[in-house]
Amino acid sequence: MIVNPEIEKYLEIFRCERDLVQIEMEKKAEKEKFPIIGPDVGNLLYLLARISKAGSVLELGSGYGYSAYFFAKALPEDGEIICTDMEEGNKILAEKNFLKGGFKCSLEYIVGDALIIGRQLNRDFDIVYNDIDKEYYPETIEIANSRLKRGGMFITDNTLWGGKVMSKSIHDEPTLGVIEFNNKLKNDNRFEISMLPFRDGVTIAVKK
């Protein structure tokens, strides 16, 4: 997206292996123009979960389960993932995909507003992954802080938003949401952050 197309092409050579279920989800996303994280960020999520030995993940905005599928591959058998999405139809598709994946870890999918669900859940997670509609991004910081264990990771996709975050003339709500999120998180001393200029921008924040 924001990476030089030549570099994108070179990176393809090193792309992680995916199973048939993942390839099907990628094809569906391409055909229907549904925004999934794609294999490179998916693999990053997988590795971050492995490196941190995460046992629990809360996803804000799960779609039909593509990103959760990478986490599911990384989690131990007693691991737990809670997916959230507004759309009942996405839950049905995601559950079919998870079934095909044959995972041992628990995968629960809650339909509703991730901001409300995130506030209501009465437990802590190792990772909170954020990929909801961008105008709601600023509100996810409090949710991440309240739902993460100390040392837990708050991972957010699309934080460079196609480069629009730098524009002085773009004032649509999603862009303003991402700009506000980036500024708020930078100034939030409860987190240490790193913004990766990877694909559309991925921010990793660790709760102190």
Ligand SMILES: C[S@@+](CC[C@H](N)C(=O)[O-])C[C@H]1O[C@@H](n2cnc3c(N)ncnc32)[C@H](O)[C@@H]1O
């Ligand atoms: C970018 S897609 C998620 C893709 C998914 N993370 C993946 O990579 O496979 C965003 C999803 O968030 C959902 N969504 C947007 N705002 C939401 C909200 N406030 N609460 C719950 N779901 C939301 C949309 O229905 C959509 O399915």
